[in-house]
Amino acid sequence: MKTSSFHMIAAALVVTVTAVACGGGSSSTPTTPTPPTSTTPPTTTPPTTTPPTTATDSATITIGADGRVSPTSVTIVRGGRVTMINNHNSAHDMASDPHPEHSNCPELNQWGFLTAGQQRTSGNLNTARTCGFHDHNVPTNTALQGTVIIQ
Numbered sequence: 001m002k003t004s005s006f007h008m009i010a011a012a013l014v015v016t017v018t019a020v021a022c023g024g025g026s027s028s029t030p031t032t033p034t035p036p037t038s039t040t041p042p043t044t045t046p047p048t049t050t051p052p053t054t055a056t057d058s059a060t061i062t063i064g065a066d067g068r069v070s071p072t073s074v075t076i077v078r079g080g081r082v083t084m085i086n087n088h089n090s091a092h093d094m095a096s097d098p099h100p101e102h103s104n105c106p107e108l109n110q111w112g113f114l115t116a117g118q119q120r121t122s123g124n125l126n127t128a129r130t131c132g133f134h135d136h137n138v139p140t141n142t143a144l145q146g147t148v149i150i151q
Contacts (some may be wrong), residue, residue: 055151056080063088063114063144072146078128081107082148083121086114092144097132099139105131108148125150 007079059074062085074082096108107123108131108149123151128150135144 011028022044060085061146063092069146073149075149075151076125078126078150079124081121083119084111084114086116086117089116091115093136094133095136096136099134108133
C-alpha cells in the first residue's frame, strides 16, 4: 500500500506543477480573443486610357522651341485644314511625304517655308487617307515628322 500512496502523491504533485506552469493557478480573468477585423479589399482604379482622337474640321501642329512637332498626329474630317505654326528659332520647310517628291498630300505643301514665328494653313484635305509630313531640308529628322489623318 505504501507504493500505491507514493504513486498517488507523485501524480498529485505532477498535476499541481503542470497546472501552475500552465496558468491554472492564476487569479486573473481570462480574456476573450479579439476576432480579426474584416477589411474590404482595396479598390482598384482601371488604368486610364487615352481617348481616341476625334476628327475635327481643323487642327493645329506646332513646331516648338525644342524643334519638335506637337502633336505628331492629328485627325480631321474630309474637307478640313491643318495649320502649321513655327515657334522654333530656325526656319523649316514643311511638306508632304515622300521626300523629295512631296506628292502624297499636295495640300500640305502649302505650309512651305516657315520662318521663326510664322504660320500657314494647308489646303482643304478632301480625300480620306493618312498623310505623312516632314521638313524638306532635314527629311530624316524624326522630331519634324508626323501624320495627318483624314476621315
